[in-house]
Amino acid sequence: MKTFFAIILVFLLLSCTSSSERIAWIVANQSANKSELTHFLDYYKTKNNRDKYKAACFIIENIPNKYSLNREGEKIYDIDIVKADSLIQSLEYSFLLKEKSPYLKKYTFEQFCEYILPYRVANEPLQYYWKWDCVRWLKGGNSDDIVKTAQNINAQIRIELSPDFYKDTLKTYTSIIQSGCGKCDDRSTLVVMALRSVGIPAAFELIPYWGSSNNGHSFASMILPDDKIVSFQNDNGNENNALPIRKMPKIYRKIYTITPAETFDRYQKIYPELFANCDVLDVTKMHKIGFRTIPIPCPRRKEPIYLSVFSPNSWIPIAISADDNFYDIGTGTQNGEKESEEALDLGNGILYLPSSYINGDIIPLSDPIIVSDNNIYSLHPDTLHKETVILNRKYPLNKRIIRFARDMVGGIFEGANHADFSDAEEIYKITETPKSQMQKVYISTGKKYRYIRYRKPKGIFSIAEFSLYQSNGKPLLFHPISCEAIRKDNNMGNVFDEKILTYYQINGGVDMWIGGDLNGGVNIDAIGFAPRNDDNSIVPTDIYELFYWDEQWNSLGVKKPDGDSAVYRNVPQKALLWLRNLTKGREERPFTYENGRQIWW
Known part of the structure; x- marks a missing residue:
C-alpha cells in the first residue's frame, strides 16, 4: 500500500518538478531498497558517460509504477526488489546493441530508451537475463532488412496457446521457454523480448477487451524509425499478420515511460486498472x-468519464476522457470491411456505456450507445410497448463453429446386422449444414439393426456426440465401435461421453466411421448427433434468465426453455437484452431483438 501511494505522488510530481528532483524524491522515499537504487545511479554518475547516465535516470524516474503479479495476484513492485547489478547488466547489454546493431543507427535516443533499454516488457515476473539469452536459441542471421529479420524471429516463436491459461498471471521468461505454452500475453511478451534482444525496437500492444466477444488480446509490434509499426499476431510468417477479425474498441501500447495525461493532472482519483499506472499509450489510429471521435457532454464533472464495454462480470472501462470528447474510438470495422467475418448476426458498430468510476464501481451516465462508422445512437427500452422474443442462443454463432458443422456435410448414418457392415443400409445422409447443437434424426425404415454408424466417405471427419434413442425418448445402451484406423485413439471416446464440448476430429481420412453395437437387432427411433460446437445454443434441460438494461440489468424471469428455444413474453421493445445460462457456461453477449432475430453486440 505504501508503494501505491508513492506512485500516486510521483504522478503528481511529474507535471511540476524537474527530472532530477523527481529522481531524488523517488530514491529518498524508497528506504527499503534505497541502497540498490543509489548504487545503480552512482555507478553511471561516475562513469563520465552522459548517455548511459541519462538512460539510468530514465529507468529510475519511471520505475515506481512497474510491477509483476505473484500467483495469488498480488502486485510485487520493482522498486522494492530490483538489484543494482542486474540493472547495470541490462543497461550495458542495451548499449552494446546500440553500438553494434545496424538497425539502431536510424533511431532516436528516446526511441532507444522506450523500446530497447527497459529490463521488462509488460507485467511479467522479473527476470533480467532474457536480453542476452534470446540470441542463444534464435536461428538464422540478421538480414539487412529489419522487417524480414523481425518476421524471421516471430516465425520461430511457437507457443501453444490455450484458453486454459486465460486466468493465469504472466509466465516468467524461463517458464515460457521451457513449457512452450501459455496465452497470447505470454507469446507477445516473448516476441518483444526476442526482437529487442537483437536490437529491433518493439512493444507489447493490447486490446483490453473485444467489442464483439469476451476477453481481450495482445500482440507484439515492431517500431520503425518513423514510428510506424509492423505487428505480429502469430507465427505463420505471414507478412501482413493482420489483426484478428473481431471488433476492436481500443488498442493500447504498454510503455515504460510514465505518461500522466491532462486527465490525470486534473483529477486526483482512483482509476480503473487499465489506466491506474499511466503506462499505456493509445495507438488505435496506428x-x-x-x-471516430464521440462527443459525450457532461457538465460540472468532478471526475473523468469513461466508455465501458460489456463483459459478463461487469462493464469494463476501455477509454478515458478529461473533456467532452472521446477520441479514436473503435467502430467495429477493419480495413474498410463492413461485413463481419467473425460471426452471424453481429450488429453494425460497437456497444459502449458512458460511465464514471467511483470507489471501484461503474456508474452509468446515460443509456448505452452504439457507435459505427456513420452513426451514433442510444439504446433505451420502450417499457410501454412489449413483445415476445424467441431466443436460440446466448452468444453469437461464430463462423468458425459453422465451419465445424459444415465438416459433417456428406456424412452418412448407416444400419447393419453384420459387424463388417457388408449389409449396410443408408438411413440418413447429411446434405445441409447441421445445427451447431445436439439434434435428432428420426428413423422410419421399420427395420431392426444391431449396428449403427456415422461414416464420412472423405474429407475432414469431425463429430462431437453420437447417441441412439428408443421410441419413448430414452437413450439406448450400446458398445462404442469404430473403424480400425481410429480404434486405439483415446480421443475417440469423446464422441460417446455425453459431453457436448468434447469432440473427435481427424483430417484427410477415407471412410472413417464411429458407431454403436446394440448386441442384437433393435428398433431404433432416432439417432442423436452433434457437430463440434461451442455449447452456446439453447439447451432444453438448462435454466436461463433474461435481463434488459435500464440504468442497470433488470430480470425478466428465470425459466427452462421451450425445446431448442427460450420464449419470453412482455419484453420491452428496443431494449438491450442479455440471456444468462444459470446452469453452466461463461460465454454470453448482449443483443437487441430486431425483426424476429437476435442482433449481437
Whole structure:
C-alpha cells in the first residue's frame, strides 16, 4: 500500500518538478531498497558517460509504477526488489546493441530508451537475463532488412496457446521457454523480448477487451524509425499478420515511460486498472481499424468519464476522457470491411456505456450507445410497448463453429446386422449444414439393426456426440465401435461421453466411421448427433434468465426453455437484452431483438 501511494505522488510530481528532483524524491522515499537504487545511479554518475547516465535516470524516474503479479495476484513492485547489478547488466547489454546493431543507427535516443533499454516488457515476473539469452536459441542471421529479420524471429516463436491459461498471471521468461505454452500475453511478451534482444525496437500492444466477444488480446509490434509499426499476431510468417477479425474498441501500447495525461493532472482519483499506472499509450489510429471521435457532454464533472464495454462480470472501462470528447474510438470495422467475418448476426458498430468510476464501481451516465462508422445512437427500452422474443442462443454463432458443422456435410448414418457392415443400409445422409447443437434424426425404415454408424466417405471427419434413442425418448445402451484406423485413439471416446464440448476430429481420412453395437437387432427411433460446437445454443434441460438494461440489468424471469428455444413474453421493445445460462457456461453477449432475430453486440 505504501508503494501505491508513492506512485500516486510521483504522478503528481511529474507535471511540476524537474527530472532530477523527481529522481531524488523517488530514491529518498524508497528506504527499503534505497541502497540498490543509489548504487545503480552512482555507478553511471561516475562513469563520465552522459548517455548511459541519462538512460539510468530514465529507468529510475519511471520505475515506481512497474510491477509483476505473484500467483495469488498480488502486485510485487520493482522498486522494492530490483538489484543494482542486474540493472547495470541490462543497461550495458542495451548499449552494446546500440553500438553494434545496424538497425539502431536510424533511431532516436528516446526511441532507444522506450523500446530497447527497459529490463521488462509488460507485467511479467522479473527476470533480467532474457536480453542476452534470446540470441542463444534464435536461428538464422540478421538480414539487412529489419522487417524480414523481425518476421524471421516471430516465425520461430511457437507457443501453444490455450484458453486454459486465460486466468493465469504472466509466465516468467524461463517458464515460457521451457513449457512452450501459455496465452497470447505470454507469446507477445516473448516476441518483444526476442526482437529487442537483437536490437529491433518493439512493444507489447493490447486490446483490453473485444467489442464483439469476451476477453481481450495482445500482440507484439515492431517500431520503425518513423514510428510506424509492423505487428505480429502469430507465427505463420505471414507478412501482413493482420489483426484478428473481431471488433476492436481500443488498442493500447504498454510503455515504460510514465505518461500522466491532462486527465490525470486534473483529477486526483482512483482509476480503473487499465489506466491506474499511466503506462499505456493509445495507438488505435496506428492500426487499420475504423475509429471516430464521440462527443459525450457532461457538465460540472468532478471526475473523468469513461466508455465501458460489456463483459459478463461487469462493464469494463476501455477509454478515458478529461473533456467532452472521446477520441479514436473503435467502430467495429477493419480495413474498410463492413461485413463481419467473425460471426452471424453481429450488429453494425460497437456497444459502449458512458460511465464514471467511483470507489471501484461503474456508474452509468446515460443509456448505452452504439457507435459505427456513420452513426451514433442510444439504446433505451420502450417499457410501454412489449413483445415476445424467441431466443436460440446466448452468444453469437461464430463462423468458425459453422465451419465445424459444415465438416459433417456428406456424412452418412448407416444400419447393419453384420459387424463388417457388408449389409449396410443408408438411413440418413447429411446434405445441409447441421445445427451447431445436439439434434435428432428420426428413423422410419421399420427395420431392426444391431449396428449403427456415422461414416464420412472423405474429407475432414469431425463429430462431437453420437447417441441412439428408443421410441419413448430414452437413450439406448450400446458398445462404442469404430473403424480400425481410429480404434486405439483415446480421443475417440469423446464422441460417446455425453459431453457436448468434447469432440473427435481427424483430417484427410477415407471412410472413417464411429458407431454403436446394440448386441442384437433393435428398433431404433432416432439417432442423436452433434457437430463440434461451442455449447452456446439453447439447451432444453438448462435454466436461463433474461435481463434488459435500464440504468442497470433488470430480470425478466428465470425459466427452462421451450425445446431448442427460450420464449419470453412482455419484453420491452428496443431494449438491450442479455440471456444468462444459470446452469453452466461463461460465454454470453448482449443483443437487441430486431425483426424476429437476435442482433449481437
